[in-house]
Amino acid sequence: MRSRMSLLALAGILIAVGLAVAYMRGRRAAPDAEPTESMVDARVESPPPALEGRRAPSAADTTRQAPDTSELSPEAEDAVRKPPTADPLGASGESIVAGRVLDPQGRPLAGIPVYVALATTKGYVLPDHRFLSVDGPDAEEGRREAMQYVDFTTTGPDGAFRLDAALTRGISSDDGRVRVVPIHPSWMEPRVVTGEEGGEVHAEPAASLSVRVVDENGDPISEIRGIVREVSRVPESRFVAATNGGFVVQWRRREGIPDEVRASVLVWAKGRTTESRSVTIPASRDADVITIALAAVRPDGTLVLRPSSPPLDAVPVTQIVVVLSLPDAPDDEILRTRMTPEDPIRPGAFLAALPPGRFRLRAFRIDPPREGWVVDEEIDIPSSRTVERTWTAPTRDAWR
Numbered sequence: 001m002r003s004r005m006s007l008l009a010l011a012g013i014l015i016a017v018g019l020a021v022a023y024m025r026g027r028r029a030a031p032d033a034e035p036t037e038s039m040v041d042a043r044v045e046s047p048p049p050a051l052e053g054r055r056a057p058s059a060a061d062t063t064r065q066a067p068d069t070s071e072l073s074p075e076a077e078d079a080v081r082k083p084p085t086a087d088p089l090g091a092s093g094e095s096i097v098a099g100r101v102l103d104p105q106g107r108p109l110a111g112i113p114v115y116v117a118l119a120t121t122k123g124y125v126l127p128d129h130r131f132l133s134v135d136g137p138d139a140e141e142g143r144r145e146a147m148q149y150v151d152f153t154t155t156g157p158d159g160a161f162r163l164d165a166a167l168t169r170g171i172s173s174d175d176g177r178v179r180v181v182p183i184h185p186s187w188m189e190p191r192v193v194t195g196e197e198g199g200e201v202h203a204e205p206a207a208s209l210s211v212r213v214v215d216e217n218g219d220p221i222s223e224i225r226g227i228v229r230e231v232s233r234v235p236e237s238r239f240v241a242a243t244n245g246g247f248v249v250q251w252r253r254r255e256g257i258p259d260e261v262r263a264s265v266l267v268w269a270k271g272r273t274t275e276s277r278s279v280t281i282p283a284s285r286d287a288d289v290i291t292i293a294l295a296a297v298r299p300d301g302t303l304v305l306r307p308s309s310p311p312l313d314a315v316p317v318t319q320i321v322v323v324l325s326l327p328d329a330p331d332d333e334i335l336r337t338r339m340t341p342e343d344p345i346r347p348g349a350f351l352a353a354l355p356p357g358r359f360r361l362r363a364f365r366i367d368p369p370r371e372g373w374v375v376d377e378e379i380d381i382p383s384s385r386t387v388e389r390t391w392t393a394p395t396r397d398a399w400r
Contacts, residue, residue: 095166099198100159101182108159109203112182113142116151116168119179123194128233128252132185136220137210137246137289142183155182165197186286188252207261207281208250212291213242213269220245221269221294227332230263237332259283266326268334269294274357276326298383300353305339305363305375306390307348316347319367320374320391324359327378339363356383363391 097116101109133139146152151163161180169176180201181189185208190201213224226240228249240247251261261281268274272294281288305320324335339350363375374391381387 095164097165097198098162101155101201110157112155112184113146114161114180114182115146115149116163116165116178117181118172119177126191130250132250133248134242136244137212139248145183205253206250208287210248210289212246213267214293216295224269226267232258267292298356301356301381302386303352303354304388305350308390315368318347320350320363322352322363327360330360354381356381
């Protein structure tokens with residue numbers, strides 16, 4: 001009897017608990033229930049602790065308002081109104097980079113191709129020279145180069161751009177930081193690159209030169225090589241391997257260097273002559289075009305280098321490299337080739353087939369190695385004929 005009473009009591013307790021749970025679930029599942037006046041008062045008078053001390057929202061908060069700048073200083077006003085930039089590190093998942101391209105005076109530049117490139121947290125300085133195109137003499141106002149990048153666009157009438165940099169961030173091996181690069185024949189990316197993204201990009205003025213290289217019939221030569229020098233901006237020569245009949249080279253114009261561009265261009269192609277041109281682009285112009293015709297060369301001549309007698313070294317020389325350049329530009333190398341032993345069994349003379357013409361000829365040993373030129377002189381290489389020279393002790397350090 002006592003056992004039966006205990007079971008009945010336990011059943012009653014379980015029924016009561018079940019009814020209470022059902023009641024609470026019914027209250028939570030009633031979103032359309034109308035709140036009573038006392039419930040509203042309780043919400044206003046007892047805000048959650050996280051909201052204490054904050055202004056209650058008003059109807060005006062539902063619309064984004066422009067910041068009030070009536071009482072700000074000019075500097076603060078510019079800072080408030082400056083276009084927002086993307087999160088530099090993409091930490092918030094931001095992939096959009098937006099801003100405007102301006103000239104050094106702050107005027108918008110419309111129709112400028114821009115693309116997204118990788119950057120670092122540290123700033124760096126770019127050179128005053130670049131090849132705008134190595135795939136033909138027409139850069140298409142910079143669009144051809146920009147289209148080689150995944151994220152590119154063209155600035156609007158107010159110089160504005162908006163780019164999705166998600167893919168470029170994804171391939172970064174650093175922190176995902178990117179930069180926006182303007183590219184145009186008359187404008188270059190700022191020389192001093194910072195770690196900032198987007199915002200205002202102040203492009204710098206530039207001068208560009210389109211070099212067309214054709215054959216004797218005026219047709220573009222498919223593959224060419226060239227050397228460009230402009231000593232006031234880049235003391236060293238710049239080598240270029242180009243296709244489709246030419247290339248476009250560009251120089252920055254900035255304070256501290258002449259606005260006038262004075263450059264020399266040397267081009268050559270397999271089976272064709274080597275030609276050079278001097279070019280001047282005055283300060284009043286920002287572009288120029290030249291055409292260089294390369295004729296078919298005559299058959300090669302042969303150079304023979306023989307050791308002096310008696311031999312200079314006890315160890316036989318087995319390998320020599322010969323270097324050709326133009327007489328008036330000895331450091332602008334246009335050909336380098338390894339000579340062939342005249343007798344593969346007994347070391348002695350070496351031979352090389354070289355294009356006909358007048359060159360600065362230099363040669364150095366690589367086996368056994370020894371610093372210095374063993375030959376350094378101007379020479380005429382006749383077509384289909386042989387010229388012999390004797391190598392001597394090195395005269396100075398060789399440029400390897």
